Amino acid sequence: MAIAIESKRSGKRRVLGWLLAGRKDRIITTGNLLLMCLPALAMLLVFNYLPMFGLVIAFKDYRFAKGIFGSEWVGFNNFRFIFGGAGTGWRIVWHTVFYNLIFIFTGLVGSLALAFLINEVHTTRASRVYQAMAFLPHFVSWVVVGIFANGFLRYDGGIVNKLLISLGREPLYFYQSPSYWPYILAVVNLWKGVGFGSITYMAGMMGIDDEYYEAAQIDGANRWQQIRYITLPLLVPLIITVTLLSLGGIFRGNLEMFQMMIGTNPLLYSTTDIIDTFVFRSLLTLGSLGLASAAGFFQSVVGLVMIVATNWLVRTINRERALY
Amino acid sequence: MIQAQAQQIAPRARRRKRFSIGKALIHVVLAVVGFLCVMPMLLVISTSFSDDLVVAQKGLSLLPQGFTTFTYEFILSSPAQLLRAYGLTMFVTATGTAGGILVSALIGYALAHPEFKLRGLFVFIVVFTMLFNGGMVPTYLVVRGMLGLHDNVLALILPTMIIPWYIMMFRSHFASLPHEIMESAKIDGAGEWRMFFQIAMPLSRPWLATIGLMYILKYWNEWIPAMMYIEDHRLFPLQYLLQQIVRNAQFLRSVRTAMTTQVAIPGLSLQMAMVVIAAGPAMFVFMFLQKYFVRGLTAGAVKG
Numbered sequence: 001m002a003i004a005i006e007s008k009r010s011g012k013r014r015v016l017g018w019l020l021a022g023r024k025d026r027i028i029t030t031g032n033l034l035l036m037c038l039p040a041l042a043m044l045l046v047f048n049y050l051p052m053f054g055l056v057i058a059f060k061d062y063r064f065a066k067g068i069f070g071s072e073w074v075g076f077n078n079f080r081f082i083f084g085g086a087g088t089g090w091r092i093v094w095h096t097v098f099y100n101l102i103f104i105f106t107g108l109v110g111s112l113a114l115a116f117l118i119n120e121v122h123t124t125r126a127s128r129v130y131q132a133m134a135f136l137p138h139f140v141s142w143v144v145v146g147i148f149a150n151g152f153l154r155y156d157g158g159i160v161n162k163l164l165i166s167l168g169r170e171p172l173y174f175y176q177s178p179s180y181w182p183y184i185l186a187v188v189n190l191w192k193g194v195g196f197g198s199i200t201y202m203a204g205m206m207g208i209d210d211e212y213y214e215a216a217q218i219d220g221a222n223r224w225q226q227i228r229y230i231t232l233p234l235l236v237p238l239i240i241t242v243t244l245l246s247l248g249g250i251f252r253g254n255l256e257m258f259q260m261m262i263g264t265n266p267l268l269y270s271t272t273d274i275i276d277t278f279v280f281r282s283l284l285t286l287g288s289l290g291l292a293s294a295a296g297f298f299q300s301v302v303g304l305v306m307i308v309a310t311n312w313l314v315r316t317i318n319r320e321r322a323l324y
Numbered sequence: 325m326i327q328a329q330a331q332q333i334a335p336r337a338r339r340r341k342r343f344s345i346g347k348a349l350i351h352v353v354l355a356v357v358g359f360l361c362v363m364p365m366l367l368v369i370s371t372s373f374s375d376d377l378v379v380a381q382k383g384l385s386l387l388p389q390g391f392t393t394f395t396y397e398f399i400l401s402s403p404a405q406l407l408r409a410y411g412l413t414m415f416v417t418a419t420g421t422a423g424g425i426l427v428s429a430l431i432g433y434a435l436a437h438p439e440f441k442l443r444g445l446f447v448f449i450v451v452f453t454m455l456f457n458g459g460m461v462p463t464y465l466v467v468r469g470m471l472g473l474h475d476n477v478l479a480l481i482l483p484t485m486i487i488p489w490y491i492m493m494f495r496s497h498f499a500s501l502p503h504e505i506m507e508s509a510k511i512d513g514a515g516e517w518r519m520f521f522q523i524a525m526p527l528s529r530p531w532l533a534t535i536g537l538m539y540i541l542k543y544w545n546e547w548i549p550a551m552m553y554i555e556d557h558r559l560f561p562l563q564y565l566l567q568q569i570v571r572n573a574q575f576l577r578s579v580r581t582a583m584t585t586q587v588a589i590p591g592l593s594l595q596m597a598m599v600v601i602a603a604g605p606a607m608f609v610f611m612f613l614q615k616y617f618v619r620g621l622t623a624g625a626v627k628g
Contacts, residue, residue, distance in 0.1 A: 030441065032516040033434040037446055040431035040486055047463065047483045048453040050470070054462025068465060114357065120350050132614060133358030136365070139610040141545035143563045144603045147570055147595070148364035151371070157383025157592070159367065195361065199618055223346070256548060263571070279460050284551065289461055296459035304456045311455075324451045 058297035062289045078294035088278065089295060093251070096274040096299075100250045102182065103189045108243060110190050111197030112235075116227060118198065119205045134195030146260030149188060178271040185261060185272070189254075204238045205231060241314050241321045248310035248323075251303040255280055275299045365607075372396070372597035379592050395597035405557075405565065406601065412477070413544060413562040420481045421539040425532060427486065432494025433520050447495075454488045464552055479553035480561060484546065490535050493620075497531050498524055534620040537613055544606050566602045570595050 053068075058078055060071040083089035114134060121127045140148075152159045153174040161171035174180055212230045221229070253274035262272045264281065275295050282292035307323070315322040366386055371379060375390030382389060399406065431450070435443055457463075463483065473479035501524060509519050525532070550564035560568065610617075 026439065029437075029439055029516055033437055033440045034442070036430040036434040036516070036520070037442075039427045040491065041446070041449065043427065043482065043486045044449065044453055046466070046471070047486065048457060050466045051458025051462035052456065054458050054465055057462065057465075064469075067469070068462075117350050117354050117357075121347060121354070126351060127354075130354040130358045132611065133361050135614055135617075136607070136611060137361055138617070139541065139545075139607045140365075141547070141563050141603060143545075143547055143567045144368075144599055145364075146567075147599055148368065150570075151364070151367050151384050151596075157379065159384055159386075162383045162385075191361065259548075260567070276460070280548075283461055283464055293459070293461040296461050300457060300459050307455045323454060324447075 055293070055297050055300060057289065058293040060290070062293065074290070078290040079298075082291045082294050083298075088273065089298070092273050092275045092278045092295065093298070095272065096253045096276070097250055099182070099185060099253065099274065100246070102186050103193075103254075104243060104246045104250075106186050106190050107193055107197050107246075108239065110194040112201055112239070114194055114198040115201035115205060116231070119202060119231075120223070122202075131195065131198075134198065136195070137192045138196040140192070142256040142260040145188065145192060145257070146263075149184070149261055153184070175265060176267050178268045181262070181268055181272050185257070188261065189257065192257075200242060201235065201238065204235050208234050237318055238321075241318045244310045244314050244317075245321070245323070248307040249303070250306055251275070251299050253277070368596045368599050371593055372600050374593050376591055376593045384592070395593045396601075398594065399597055399601060406598075408558060409560055409562045409565040409602075412559060416477065416480045416561060417540055417543040420485055420543045421536055423481070424485045424487070424490070424539045425536055428491045428535070429494050429525065429528070429532075430520065432491050433498050433524055435491070435495045436498035437516075450488045450491050453486075460552075468553060473553060475554055475556045475559060477559060480546075480549050480559075481543075483549060484542070487539075487542075490538070493535060494528075494531070497528060501527055530616075530619065534616045537610075537616045538620050541610060541617075562602050566598060569598055 057068055057071065059073060059075060060068075061074045061077075062068070062071045066072075079089075118127050118131055121130075137145075150158075153161075155161060155171060155173055155175070158171075158174075160174075164171055172180070174184070208231060212234075213226055216226050216230060253276040255276040258272060258274055258277045259280065262268050262277065275298075279292045279296050279299075282288060311323045363386070367384060370386055370388045371384055372395055373388040373391055373393065374385070375392050376395075378389040379385075431446070434440055435447055435450070437443070458466075467473050467479060467483050473482075505523060505527075506519060509523050514522070545563055547561065547563040547567060550559075550561050554560060554564070557565075557568075
């Protein structure tokens with residue numbers, strides 16, 4: 001009996017020992033790897049996941065004193081206010097989408113054109129200079145871009161108005177005329193992003209096998225025909241994926257840009273107010289947080305749907321470029 | 325026939341030698357585009373060296389009008405606020421970049437580890453934040469309300485430190501490191517931390533440079549967190565200070581009262597000199613590090 005227990009014990013110990021010997025390393029490894037993930041996960045939890053729960057305040061009458069969970073539920077009231085009759089909800093949503101569409105289109109055309117041009121002369125030393133110059137605006141902060149824009153557009157002494165006067169025209173009050181701003185913002189956005197955007201397409205062009213061009217040259221194709229029938233068709237998948245990925249963010253506005261270009265100039269809101277500026281303004285001027293969070297909720301949820309949809313499309317075209 | 329063969333052997337070299345009107349035209353167009361891209365900087369620099377009275381009369385110009393260095397002398401005569409903002413921005417950028425790189429590389433390394441069972445779940449946790457977020461209002465309430473990071477330099481560093489995309493870049497890079505090196509290190513008895521710091525990181529220098537520079541650019545140019553969480557002007561980072569100076573005539577007046585001399589206060593040219601001093605040096609440095617940014621941009625194409 002005693003012997004039996006003894007052997008049972010040692011057997012147990014042996015099994016445990018065997019288990020540990022096999023797994024000890026793995027447990028230590030897993031523990032260490034977990035530890036490595038911890039800082040990032042903790043920060044994601046605090047700064048990304050906690051705010052997601054804060055989205056519920058879109059359905060509450062938020063009061064600072066009562067906090068997120070203490071404030072009263074009001075159902076869809078906030079949404080009714082902002083998207084109902086006199087609310088600005090649809091206006092800011094439309095502006096967000098409208099400007100993103102403009103930016104995507106002008107960015108695509110501009111970047112592609114620049115990439116083609118630089119690629120045509122890419123063996124020369126000058127091409128590197130052009131590329132560096134076009135890339136430069138990427139490093140300029142939006143604060144400085146806003147100051148640049150003011151130098152061009154200000155009524156007294158602005159470059160554009162000086163040009164208009166020298167052409168015998170009347171100077172324009174840009175900062176009081178909302179109708180010019182879609183054009184202005186499109187130009188500024190293109191200026192800031194065209195060099196950066198062209199890099200992707202240039203990398204795509206570099207990736208095209210020289211043999212295609214050699215074969216075309218032997219067949220007597222000129223440069224234009226080579227671009228038209230070789231480069232462009234081979235770039236189409238890249239163009240589609242880049243465009244789709246940008247479409248995924250169509251409900252997210254560039255807050256820094258709009259905040260610096262327009263600021264809190266209510267004269268221009270009728271054509272330039274986007275979701276992000278509306279929310280930002282409500283937050284900082286202690287406006288209605290309920291309305292702001294309703295707009296933000298809309299943006300987050302519809303934005304999620306857009307990104308998932310476009311990413312699904314990208315995955316079917318080009319798995320490697322997909323977000324996940 | 326011979327010509328065709330020559331073309332086959334060195335198509336690029338041949339193309340370069342031949343002068344054509346088309347090529348010349350392309351050069352002209354590109355030169356104009358390049359000039360348009362840098363023109364605003366020229367405008368700012370020339371205005372900063374201009375006589376303010378002339379600028380007020382004649383407007384801005386691409387060439388200095390009534391050349392003077394007065395604005396710079398004026399700013400540099402009482403540089404305390406500017407220097408403090410520079411120092412703060414450098415601190416925020418340095419700690420944010422170092423912290424961001426370390427934290428992202430660590431999790432990137434773990435997520436690339438083939439034996440890590442929780443990989444799938446954690447990748448999802450990281451990627452999901454790219455798709456969905458709470459937005460500005462809840463983030464503000466968490467950072468300012470729950471964490472109490474008001475007028476705290478941490479509010480400029482922590483909330484924007486994790487960038488999921490950089491984590492994924494680190495992950496695909498670590499996954500592409502040769503297995504043999506890792507295996508042999510493991511056989512030699514190296515633990516995960518040692519492998520991370522002594523093998524994986526040193527093998528990643530180009531990536532550390534690229535992602536590090538993207539972080540530096542981000543922190544250097546950032547001002548939204550300052551606008552949301554900072555009211556104490558001693559904690560203003562450079563970009564926010566610049567914005568305040570240019571937007572706020574009151575600030576100019578406070579500078580004037582701080583000055584004991586009776587010199588006239590320059591307007592536009594002073595603002596532009598501020599821009600040059602505050603934004604110029606960093607831009608100059610970034611310009612020479614372009615290739616690293618290009619690498620970061622084309623990385624998406626080889627993402628695993």
